[in-house]
Amino acid sequence: MRIVALAFVALLLFQSALGATLFVRTVGYLPCDVAAYYADKSLSGLLEVSVPHFLMIPLALMGSLHLLAFLGTLRPEHRSRLIHPFFLLFFADQLSPFAIAQGFHWVAYLKMVSFIGFELGLAALWWVLLTHTFKEGE
Amino acid sequence: MKFMVSKKLSDNPTMKTTLLWMLAALVAGLSLSVAAKLGEYGASPSAWSAAVLGSEADFTEPLGLDELLLRVHSDLFGLIFVYVVVGGLVMRLNYRTRTKIALMAASLGSLLLYPALLLAPWGGGIAVCVGIGGVLGFHLLMGCYALLIALALWKRSL
Numbered sequence: 315m316r317i318v319a320l321a322f323v324a325l326l327l328f329q330s331a332l333g334a335t336l337f338v339r340t341v342g343y344l345p346c347d348v349a350a351y352y353a354d355k356s357l358s359g360l361l362e363v364s365v366p367h368f369l370m371i372p373l374a375l376m377g378s379l380h381l382l383a384f385l386g387t388l389r390p391e392h393r394s395r396l397i398h399p400f401f402l403l404f405f406a407d408q409l410s411p412f413a414i415a416q417g418f419h420w421v422a423y424l425k426m427v428s429f430i431g432f433e434l435g436l437a438a439l440w441w442v443l444l445t446h447t448f449k450e451g452e
Numbered sequence: 453m454k455f456m457v458s459k460k461l462s463d464n465p466t467m468k469t470t471l472l473w474m475l476a477a478l479v480a481g482l483s484l485s486v487a488a489k490l491g492e493y494g495a496s497p498s499a500w501s502a503a504v505l506g507s508e509a510d511f512t513e514p515l516g517l518d519e520l521l522l523r524v525h526s527d528l529f530g531l532i533f534v535y536v537v538v539g540g541l542v543m544r545l546n547y548r549t550r551t552k553i554a555l556m557a558a559s560l561g562s563l564l565l566y567p568a569l570l571l572a573p574w575g576g577g578i579a580v581c582v583g584i585g586g587v588l589g590f591h592l593l594m595g596c597y598a599l600l601i602a603l604a605l606w607k608r609s610l
Binding site: 357358361362364365366367368369370371372373375376379380382383390391393394397398400401404405 | 464465466467468469470471473474476477478480481482484485487488491492526530531533534537
């Protein structure tokens with residue numbers, strides 16, 4: 315079971331790293347790059363990217379976050395409070411390009427913050443889950 | 453996944469919160485997917501046929517079998533995962549077994565109609581309407597089931 319959990323986390327981490335690399339290479343890493351990239355995108359172009367993300371990332375998030383239920387070191391109410399920021403960042407990350415394309419260029423800052431926050435949050439979550447798994451043998 | 457074996461999901465705050473957020477994201481994803489399909493093919497059966505089979509009036513070429521295969525293959529990949537996860541939760545709803553089987557059969561049937569789009573080069577407009585109607589119906593059913601599951605979680609009956 316530990317090997318499967320490790321493989322799951324390693325694959326998701328690899329996939330996230332690929333996503334971050336793709337983002338930096340195609341969009342850029344400054345808010346002005348992000349605003350310029352999404353300002354020229356058509357609705358169909360935005361949907362082409364966001365639909366697969368909206369269908370697959372919630373499943374990956376559920377697969378990761380439900381493992382929090384096994385963390386005995388956290389109280390149940392604290393565990394469920396940890397879940398909200400992940401999905402809020404996900405929604406902000408995925409929906410902000412639509413706002414940028416509508417002319418709200420300042421949303422590029424929100425896009426950057428939510429994207430980086432989401433990736434770092436996932437990395438932290440997997441680190442906690444992995445270390446707990448190997449320490450406790452659960 | 454723990455939700456398959458947990459006795460009562462709504463009693464576990466972690467599972468309940470995770471599943472409610474996941475269902476909200478899936479409903480948003482399914483809505484965006486429908487918007488993408490309507491943008492790609494149009495909003496009426498005649499527009500679907502013109503988009504897939506081509507139209508002399510609009511100077512559009514028909515979509516080739518390879519293009520149709522690529523679209524159906526990449527769409528089915530995500531939709532099958534959605535079906536399995538939502539289906540796993542539907543089977544835990546507090547309904548009669550026959551009702552749950554009927555719900556799952558209806559959604560599976562609509563999903564399996566989508567590959568009829570591949571028959572468009574031979575079946576013409578009928579195959580196009582069956583395929584695109586099927587996948588849009590699947591989105592609608594999955595959205596409704598997700599709302600039913602969210603309601604059951606909210607009312608603590610799941």
